[in-house]
Amino acid sequence: MLRLIDIHKTYKVGPEEVEVLKGISMTIEKGELFAIIGPSGSGKSTLMNTMGLLDKPTSGSYFIEDTQITYDDDRVISTLRNRKIGFVFQSYNLLPRKTAIENVGIPLVYRGLKKNEIKEQSMEYLKRVEMDKWANYKPNELSGGQQQRVAIARALVGNPAIILADEPTGALDTQTGQEILTFFKQLNEKEGITFVIITHDPDIARQCKRMAELRDGVITDRQRKVDR
Amino acid sequence: MMLRININEALESLSSAKQRTVLALIGIIIGIGSVIGMISIGEIVKNQALKQFEDMGINIITVSKDYDSPNKMVTFPLSGTLALGKHVPGIASVAPYIVSGTQFSHGSKNAFIDMLGVTQSFFDICKLTVREGRLISDLDSYRYFCIIGSDFADSLQKSGTKNVLGSDFKFGKRIYTVIGVINKVSEGGGMLPGGLNKGVITHITTASRSFEERGINTFLARLKKIQPVPVLQRELNHYFGAKQRGLTIKVSTAEQLIEGMGKQMRLFTLLLGAIGSISLIVGGVGVMNVMLVSVTERRKEIGIRRALGAQQSDIQSQFIIESVTLCLAGGIIGILLGITVSYIFAYFAKWDFIVSYAAILLGVGVSTAVGVFSGFYPAREAARVDPITALRGE
Ligand SMILES: Nc1ncnc2c1ncn2[C@@H]1O[C@H](COP(=O)(O)OP(=O)(O)OP(=O)(O)O)[C@@H](O)[C@H]1O
Ligand SMILES: [Mg+2]
Numbered sequence: 001m002l003r004l005i006d007i008h009k010t011y012k013v014g015p016e017e018v019e020v021l022k023g024i025s026m027t028i029e030k031g032e033l034f035a036i037i038g039p040s041g042s043g044k045s046t047l048m049n050t051m052g053l054l055d056k057p058t059s060g061s062y063f064i065e066d067t068q069i070t071y072d073d074d075r076v077i078s079t080l081r082n083r084k085i086g087f088v089f090q091s092y093n094l095l096p097r098k099t100a101i102e103n104v105g106i107p108l109v110y111r112g113l114k115k116n117e118i119k120e121q122s123m124e125y126l127k128r129v130e131m132d133k134w135a136n137y138k139p140n141e142l143s144g145g146q147q148q149r150v151a152i153a154r155a156l157v158g159n160p161a162i163i164l165a166d167e168p169t170g171a172l173d174t175q176t177g178q179e180i181l182t183f184f185k186q187l188n189e190k191e192g193i194t195f196v197i198i199t200h201d202p203d204i205a206r207q208c209k210r211m212a213e214l215r216d217g218v219i220t221d222r223q224r225k226v227d228r
Numbered sequence: 229m230m231l232r233i234n235i236n237e238a239l240e241s242l243s244s245a246k247q248r249t250v251l252a253l254i255g256i257i258i259g260i261g262s263v264i265g266m267i268s269i270g271e272i273v274k275n276q277a278l279k280q281f282e283d284m285g286i287n288i289i290t291v292s293k294d295y296d297s298p299n300k301m302v303t304f305p306l307s308g309t310l311a312l313g314k315h316v317p318g319i320a321s322v323a324p325y326i327v328s329g330t331q332f333s334h335g336s337k338n339a340f341i342d343m344l345g346v347t348q349s350f351f352d353i354c355k356l357t358v359r360e361g362r363l364i365s366d367l368d369s370y371r372y373f374c375i376i377g378s379d380f381a382d383s384l385q386k387s388g389t390k391n392v393l394g395s396d397f398k399f400g401k402r403i404y405t406v407i408g409v410i411n412k413v414s415e416g417g418g419m420l421p422g423g424l425n426k427g428v429i430t431h432i433t434t435a436s437r438s439f440e441e442r443g444i445n446t447f448l449a450r451l452k453k454i455q456p457v458p459v460l461q462r463e464l465n466h467y468f469g470a471k472q473r474g475l476t477i478k479v480s481t482a483e484q485l486i487e488g489m490g491k492q493m494r495l496f497t498l499l500l501g502a503i504g505s506i507s508l509i510v511g512g513v514g515v516m517n518v519m520l521v522s523v524t525e526r527r528k529e530i531g532i533r534r535a536l537g538a539q540q541s542d543i544q545s546q547f548i549i550e551s552v553t554l555c556l557a558g559g560i561i562g563i564l565l566g567i568t569v570s571y572i573f574a575y576f577a578k579w580d581f582i583v584s585y586a587a588i589l590l591g592v593g594v595s596t597a598v599g600v601f602s603g604f605y606p607a608r609e610a611a612r613v614d615p616i617t618a619l620r621g622e
Contacts, residue, residue: 054535054615074540082537093532093619097240110537154536 001161001194002028002051007060009046020046021057022217028162033188034196035205038214044198045166047214051196052164053081065161082110086155088165092147094139100150101126101135107158125153129183145176152183162194169204181207235553249554252518255511256558256598257565259504260591264566266500267587269573270493276579277489279414283355286482287454288419291464292446299474303443306432308471310347316463318455323350324447326432327421328439330400337387341380342423343399345435353448354413354420361393361408368407369433374399375408377425399428402438415578419448419482425578457481508594511558512602519551519606523613530610531618540611547610551603552596559595563588 009021020043028034038044049055050062056071063069064084071077086107087093094103104122113121126132129149139147148168155163165184169177181204187193188209197208205211212221293303309324326345331338348366350356356363364375374397376384381392389395396403413424436442451460460479468475523530530543538546567583574581 049616052535054619078534078537078539078542081535087535089619093528093535095529095532106533107536110533110539110542158537 001030001032001065002196003063003066004051005061005063007047007050007057007062009043009050009055010058020217021050023060024217024219026212026219026221028194028196030161030194031188031192032194032196033185033209034194035208035211036196036198036214036219037200037202037205037211040200042214043217044214047219048164048166048196048198051162052085052087053077078110082107083158084161086158086160086163088148088151088155088163088168090167090170092139092144092151092171094147094151094154096139099136099138100131100142103139103150104154104157106154111158121157122153125157126150128156129153144172145179148172148176148180149183152180156187156193162196165195165197167198167200169199169201177201177204235549239553239557246518248514248521249518252511252514253554253558253561255507255514256555256595257511257562259506259508259511259598260559260562260595261565261569262500262504262507263594264563264587264591265569265573266497266504266566267590268567268570268582268584270497271584271587272570272574272579272582273489273493275582276414277486279580280420281482281486283414284353284419284482285450286486287451288353288482289449289451289460290419290446290480291449291477292480294476294478296476298476299472302472302475303445304447304468304475305471306436306444308468309444309447312449312464312467316467318452318460318463320450320452321349321353322447322449323347323353324432324444325350325421326435326439326441326444327446328435328441330428330439332397332399332428334384334387334397341399342421342427343435343439344421344424344427344429345432345439346429347432350429350448353450356413356424357411359409359411361406363408363410364429364431366431369431372402372404372430372434372438373407374404374428374430375410376406376429377423377427378409378412379425380427381409400438400440404428404430414580419485421446454481454483457484508598511555512598515551515554515599516602516606518554519547519603520609522550523547523606523610526610527613527618527621530613531615534613534615535619543613544607544611547607548600548603551606552599555595555599555602556592559591559598562595563591566591 004024004026007021007024008019010017010019012018024047036044036047046055050057053069061068064080069077069080094100095106101119101122104125105118108118108121123132123135126135129152131146131149131153134142134146134150139150142150163184169180172180184195184197185207188195197204199205210221212219304324306324309322312322313319323346325347328343328345329340330343332341346364348364351363358375359378359381361375364373376392384392392406392409394405394407396405410424410429413420415422415425432444457479461477464477464479468477533543566587571581
């Protein structure tokens with residue numbers, strides 16, 4: 001489903017060049033529930049942004065569903081991002097002036113769907129995250145866990161190939177975080193939705209089907225250690 | 229569809245109207261307002277002038293005493309003026325008149341009104357028609373008869389005079405009997421002496437016996453066919469020079485008058501156009517500033533939208549639509565303002581009010597253009613925001 005081959009990413013900070021990703025090669029199959037752990041600053045978010053087509057690697061090849069990504073046309077990249085990727089962020093990243101249902105509908109707006117179609121589908125996904133009662137609430141009227149549920153509905157609404165979650169439980173208390181992860185696990189098992197989850201929390205990582213560690217810009221697969 | 233969503237968005241940010249948004253819009257409002265006001269007033273004036281010439285025809289000239297005459301005391305001789313048609317071949321008919329401001333006392337009311345002494349031909353040349361009673365004829369030349377303007381008649385009726393016709397009123401030192409009321413005429417900018425609707429008309433012979441100002445300084449003439457001004461001027465100077473030593477004349481034609489009005493309008497247009505353009509530039513820069521601040525404030529939103537699949541062009545059009553909506557909102561208020569100003573203008577000038585649809589269209593067009601213009605650069609900046617840095621920065 002996702003294949004990275006020898007991905008390098010270098011940032012220029014002043015005159016110096018900092019290599020954050022030093023040749024990452026990995027494959028994520030359909031139906032995986034994949035955790036990536038690693039110390040702060042190891043490049044986890046950079047890797048995820050690369051997978052999510054927000055960032056462009058300095059070198060290397062990247063395939064989504066066997067299509068190699070070329071980074072020269074914003075329209076192509078944005079359309080792929082819109083259709084193939086669903087993002088869940090640590091800080092939810094809902095638009096503050098929009099209601100829950102409007103937030104969920106944004107990916108569909110960029111697909112050019114009709115207003116009532118957007119509304120219908122957004123509501124359906126709000127139901128699935130059990131947030132339909134709060135459809136007309138603004139983000140600041142919701143708790144952190146509730147906001148993250150809305151954000152998950154937004155990631156799911158376009159039926160993407162993969163959900164990329166960057167520390168989705170990082171801003172939540174242990175119990176609420178666990179609820180979110182349980183929900184991910186259900187979606188993964190029942191509907192075969194593919195997840196890549198970045199986390200600091202070993203407890204969360206341990207519950208995923210597969211885990212890899214990013215350290216000093218290199219990835220080490222630790223699948224065997226977690227598989228029980 | 230995207231468009232409607234974006235307009236909603238823009239209206240939302242407008243309704244949370246920040247001070248600088250309002251300030252920027254004031255520029256747009258004044259700019260569009262003055263442009264629309266200018267065009268509307270221009271249309272009203274033009275309409276009015278054309279209407280009068282439609283009534284009177286454009287083969288009318290006004291001949292007045294040249295106030296730089298070698299002899300300042302001389303005026304036009306009545307009989308010599310009336311005989312003009314027989315001696316100058318191009319002239320069909322003439323209507324000399326005397327104007328004089330006169331005290332009018334009625335009950336406790338005192339007013340100062342314009343009185344006119346005319347011959348019968350005046351009504352024909354000016355196309356004045358009677359509303360009630362009859363017009364002054366040349367047979368009334370020794371009678372203290374008068375006819376009055378329609379506004380004057382209405383105000384007399386309002387203040388309690390039941391039958392204006394046949395009533396006697398004191399104008400200056402004399403008492404006149406009203407024998408007729410004329411229909412309302414369109415005033416302003418034309419050939420007609422001013423104040424007809426509020427004024428009083430008597431026969432010129434009566435006038436020359438009783439008015440304070442008794443000399444004929446002006447007359448109207450209808451031409452058989454339109455002739456060049458210098459030719460007319462030469463012929464008339466020749467004619468009157470022989471009759472009254474030291475009298476020279478000036479001719480003004482309908483064409484000249486229309487042209488003169490055009491010149492005045494151009495000056496007016498230039499002035500308001502300048503005010504309008506400056507305000508529009510100031511407003512446009514203000515809107516650009518508002519939009520730039522908005523882009524900075526909403527970097528995070530841009531990042532989120534990009535992550536969810538917005539193309540650079542989506543972001544760009546979102547901000548341009550916002551800027552256009554903003555300017556259109558200002559523009560619509562400006563259009564209303566401009567039309568209101570021209571209405572007030574027409575009301576006080578007693579002219580027919582017309583709404584210029586071309587002006588409205590122009591107002592909408594110009595505000596859209598200002599919106600696109602001042603939104604373009606901020607929108608491009610918005611489209612270029614790097615989604616990762618935008619998402620990271622809280
Ligand atoms: N735009 C940039 N310019 C320069 N350096 C950057 C840029 N973005 C990231 N970096 C650097 O790349 C490294 C990796 O950052 P990244 O955000 O991927 O780490 P992370 O593993 O997600 O950390 P955390 O667990 O704290 O979220 C950091 O040292 C960071 O300073
Ligand atoms: Mg990170």
